[in-house]
Amino acid sequence: MTGHVSEATIRRQVRFYECDPAGIVHFSWFFRYMEEAEYALWRRAGVRLGPTAEMAFPRVAATFDYRRPLRYEDEFEARIQVASIRSKTIKYSCELTLNGELAASGTMTVACVRKTPGAPMRAMPFPPEIIGRFSVPRS
Amino acid sequence: MTGHVSEATIRRQVRFYECDPAGIVHFSWFFRYMEEAEYALWRRAGVRLGPTAEMAFPRVAATFDYRRPLRYEDEFEARIQVASIRSKTIKYSCELTLNGELAASGTMTVACVRKTPGAPMRAMPFPPEIIGRFSVPRS
Amino acid sequence: MTGHVSEATIRRQVRFYECDPAGIVHFSWFFRYMEEAEYALWRRAGVRLGPTAEMAFPRVAATFDYRRPLRYEDEFEARIQVASIRSKTIKYSCELTLNGELAASGTMTVACVRKTPGAPMRAMPFPPEIIGRFSVPRS
Amino acid sequence: MTGHVSEATIRRQVRFYECDPAGIVHFSWFFRYMEEAEYALWRRAGVRLGPTAEMAFPRVAATFDYRRPLRYEDEFEARIQVASIRSKTIKYSCELTLNGELAASGTMTVACVRKTPGAPMRAMPFPPEIIGRFSVPRS
Numbered sequence: 368m369t370g371h372v373s374e375a376t377i378r379r380q381v382r383f384y385e386c387d388p389a390g391i392v393h394f395s396w397f398f399r400y401m402e403e404a405e406y407a408l409w410r411r412a413g414v415r416l417g418p419t420a421e422m423a424f425p426r427v428a429a430t431f432d433y434r435r436p437l438r439y440e441d442e443f444e445a446r447i448q449v450a451s452i453r454s455k456t457i458k459y460s461c462e463l464t465l466n467g468e469l470a471a472s473g474t475m476t477v478a479c480v481r482k483t484p485g486a487p488m489r490a491m492p493f494p495p496e497i498i499g500r501f502s503v504p505r506s
Numbered sequence: 507m508t509g510h511v512s513e514a515t516i517r518r519q520v521r522f523y524e525c526d527p528a529g530i531v532h533f534s535w536f537f538r539y540m541e542e543a544e545y546a547l548w549r550r551a552g553v554r555l556g557p558t559a560e561m562a563f564p565r566v567a568a569t570f571d572y573r574r575p576l577r578y579e580d581e582f583e584a585r586i587q588v589a590s591i592r593s594k595t596i597k598y599s600c601e602l603t604l605n606g607e608l609a610a611s612g613t614m615t616v617a618c619v620r621k622t623p624g625a626p627m628r629a630m631p632f633p634p635e636i637i638g639r640f641s642v643p644r645s
Numbered sequence: 646m647t648g649h650v651s652e653a654t655i656r657r658q659v660r661f662y663e664c665d666p667a668g669i670v671h672f673s674w675f676f677r678y679m680e681e682a683e684y685a686l687w688r689r690a691g692v693r694l695g696p697t698a699e700m701a702f703p704r705v706a707a708t709f710d711y712r713r714p715l716r717y718e719d720e721f722e723a724r725i726q727v728a729s730i731r732s733k734t735i736k737y738s739c740e741l742t743l744n745g746e747l748a749a750s751g752t753m754t755v756a757c758v759r760k761t762p763g764a765p766m767r768a769m770p771f772p773p774e775i776i777g778r779f780s781v782p783r784s
Numbered sequence: 785m786t787g788h789v790s791e792a793t794i795r796r797q798v799r800f801y802e803c804d805p806a807g808i809v810h811f812s813w814f815f816r817y818m819e820e821a822e823y824a825l826w827r828r829a830g831v832r833l834g835p836t837a838e839m840a841f842p843r844v845a846a847t848f849d850y851r852r853p854l855r856y857e858d859e860f861e862a863r864i865q866v867a868s869i870r871s872k873t874i875k876y877s878c879e880l881t882l883n884g885e886l887a888a889s890g891t892m893t894v895a896c897v898r899k900t901p902g903a904p905m906r907a908m909p910f911p912p913e914i915i916g917r918f919s920v921p922r923s
Contacts, residue, residue, distance in 0.1 A: 383684065383695065384677050384812060386805045388856060389557040393801050394565040395541070398534040399662050406661065417661065417717055418528040426533040430569040436627065439695055439805060488575065522823065522834065523671050523816050527664045527717060534662060538801050545800065556800065556856055578666060578834055667835040672843040673819070676812040696806040704811040708847040714905065766853065 371502035374448040375408035381441045391436035398429055401461045401473050404447035408459075412500035423488065424477050427456065431473040441465055449501050454492040455479060457501060510641035513587040514547035520580045530575035537568055540600045540612050543586035547598075551639035562627065563616050566595065570612040580604055588640050593631040594618060596640060649780035652726040653686035659719045669714035676707055679739045679751050682725035686737075690778035701766065702755050705734065709751040719743055727779050732770040733757060735779060788919035791865040792825035798858045808853035815846055818878045818890050821864035825876075829917035840905065841894050844873065848890040858882055866918050871909040872896060874918060 379400060387393040409416040416424055437443055447461045456478050463470045479497075480488040492498075518539060526532040548555040555563055576582055586600045595617050602609045618636075619627040631637075657678060665671040687694040694702055715721055725739040734756050741748040757775075758766040770776075796817060804810040826833040833841055854860055864878045875893045879886060896914075897905040909915075 382677070382681060384680065384804060384810050387801060388803045388805065388807045389562045389564065390805045391564065394568055395534050395537040395801060398537065399660070402534070402662065403660060423528045425528065425530065425575060426572060428569070428571045429533055430567070432567045433565060436564060521816070521820060523665060523673060523819065525666045526662060527666065527668045529666045532662050538799070541801065542799060667840045667842065669842065672846055673812050673815040676815065680812070701806045703806065703808065703853060704850060706847070706849045707811055708845070710845045711843060714842060 372408060372412040372449075372500060373502050373504035374446065375404055375411050376444055376446040377404050377407050378442065378444050379403065381437050381439055381443070383439050386439045391438055392441075394431065394433060397431045397433070397463065397471050397473060398475075400443075400445050400463060401429070401431075401447065401459075401475055404445040404461055405459060405475065405477070408447050408449075414497050414500055418482070421482055422491075422494075423480050423482055425480060425488065426475055427478045428458075428476040429473065430475075431471050433471045435465065435468060435470045437463070437465060437470055443470060449503050450474065452498065452501060452503060454498070455490050457493070457498070511547060511551040511588075511639055512641050512643035513585065514543055514550050515583055515585040516543050516546050517581065517583050518542065520576050520578055520582070522578050525578045528575075530577055533570065533572060536570045536572070536602065536610055536612060537614075539582075539584050539602060540568070540570075540586065540598075540614055543584040543600055544598060544614065544616070547586050547588075553636050553639055557621070560621055561630075561633075562619050562621055564619060564627065565614055566617045567597075567615040568612065569614075570610050572610045574604065574607060574609045576602070576604060576609055582609060588642050589613065591637065591640060591642060593637070594629050596632070596637070650686060650690040650727075650778060651780050651782040652724060653682055653689050654722055654724040655682050655685050656720065656722050657681065659715050659717055659721070661717050664717050669716055672709065672711060675709045675711070675741065675749050675751060676753075678721075678723050678741060679707070679709075679725065679737075679753055682723040682739055683737060683753065683755070686725050686727075692775050692778050696760070699760055700769075700772075701758050701760055703758060703766065704753055705756045706736075706754040707751070708753075709749050711749045713743065713746060713748045715741070715743060715748055721748060727781050728752065730776065730779060730781060732776070733768050735771070735776070789825060789829040789866075789917060790919050790921035791863065792821055792828050793861055793863040794821050794824050795859065795861050796820065798854050798856055798860070800856050803856050806853075808855055811848070811850060814848045814850070814880065814888050814890060815892075817860075817862050817880060818846070818848075818864065818876075818892055821862040821878060822876060822892065822894070825864050825866075831914050831917055835899070838899055839908075839911075840897050840899055842897060842905065843892055844895045845875075845893040846890065847892075848888050850888045852882065852885060852887045854880070854882060854887055860887060866920050867891065869915065869918060869920060871915070872907050874910070874915070 618632040
């Protein structure tokens with residue numbers, strides 16, 4: 368038993384204020400949905416994604432391909448998976464599905480940075496107690 | 507003189523509510539900044555990006571690579587360019603710069619869809635009076 | 646058995662992107678939390694709060710008094726109650742609590758308007774099948 | 785010459801992502817517009833509204849009464865005025881107008897708090913170099 372975590376799924380309902388005048392979820396919201404799944408993944412792994420006084424986890428890349436719109440009150444699933452792990456970055460893939468049909472698929476890469484007051488944020492390796500909690504799913 | 511429009515630049519200040527507890531702009535906001543530049547581009551082209559009763563312009567893909575964080579009160583520029591034009595999609599590239607240094611670079615693809623009440627949105631070619639207003643910049 | 650609905654409570658966790666650089670939930674988000682409780686209330690009443698082609702339910706007033714900050718990952722409750730019912734408006738009161746302690750208390754008034762294409766929205770009485778589903782709680 | 789500042793006005797265009805499926809600005813956005821005007825007011829006063837390591841300026845109350853909806857691309861004005869000044873709070877009133885007609889009127893009260901790591905935020909008097917920059921407008 369390793370305790371490694373590779374994926375997480377959240378179930379979520381579209382809120383009214385997330386939809387735009389076209390009646391569909393504004394595309395920027397999908398990135399927040401992906402982040403919510405990411406937080407669920409880190410919670411499952413027993414580690415905290417939020418910034419501390421010394422460390423933060425900024426995103427260095429994010430993408431989405433949109434297939435079907437989501438609408439107010441739609442109840443969708445967001446499933447995030449660890450796609451690759453490097454010393455300083457973790458990359459995820461994420462699928463949003465509505466009633467089993469793909470609504471959108473995304474990717475996101477998170478880095479670990481050291482915060483020093485008055486200095487720019489600087490990339491650093493993830494601490495082992497964080498990075499060691501995740502693994503890429505076996506195909 | 508063709509009147510073709512290939513790019514637009516907006517100048518914009520980071521607002522407090524766009525920043526997260528790490529003290530930097532939340533990554534989801536960059537997509538909204540890119541959209542603001544896109545709206546400026548369409549205005550320059552003399553066409554309106556908003557949905558009508560019959561037509562809408564959903565995004566089918568969006569990406570960002572993040573280089574440097576933006577912070578509260580930073581005044582940055584977002585420059586969007588037409589990257590490619592097809593009958594049913596327009597793809598843009600976008601650069602956000604702060605004091606001349608690259609903060610993030612993104613892409614976005616917008617489609618044209620027909621809205622029929624009670625039916626799913628369906629891809630259609632952009633009307634010529636819209637697509638004819640844009641061109642890819644000469645390299 | 647009357648089926649009248651007077652209140653609803655939702656349980657909700659603060660998301661990272663709802664917090665600002667001060668590390669607390671931005672005050673504008675409380676209004677969205679109150680709206681989420683309102684949607685739960687209407688669902689309990691068996692009626693739909695979203696706009697239709699002919700009718701919409703804009704807010705005509707909203708207030709919040711803030712007592713304690715909410716922070717990332719806090720799990721709070723939002724309890725909304727019908728405060729008064731008139732033919733054209735419904736007023737709510739709402740309390741947000743964290744671990745049983747009051748975080749904020751708000752009010753909101755929603756109206757019913759007729760949508761006519763090309764004309765301004767116009768106040769109209771709520772249809773009986775909507776207004777008849779709600780009642781003020783007995784004190 | 786006192787240098788006291790009593791009001792500020794910003795001009796602002798409604799963005800697409802600020803509008804909801806009813807086609808109008810979501811009511812929660814008005815509070816962000818009011819905050820933008822507040823930041824302009826503090827900038828005029830030569831002081832910075834953002835949180836520091838020791839101090840923050842949370843809102844303790846906020847209200848809006850909505851008269852007319854704002855829509856995508858509307859260019860409106862938000863005018864904020866100092867309504868009252870106490871040692872620990874400043875209260876504002878704010879009017880949003882579109883083409884000279886009142887769209888909404890709001891109020892907001894901001895407090896000054898001391899931040900101590902590990903302890904709750906605690907109300908404190910505004911420093912004189914801040915509070916001394918503002919005054920209530922003469923009627």
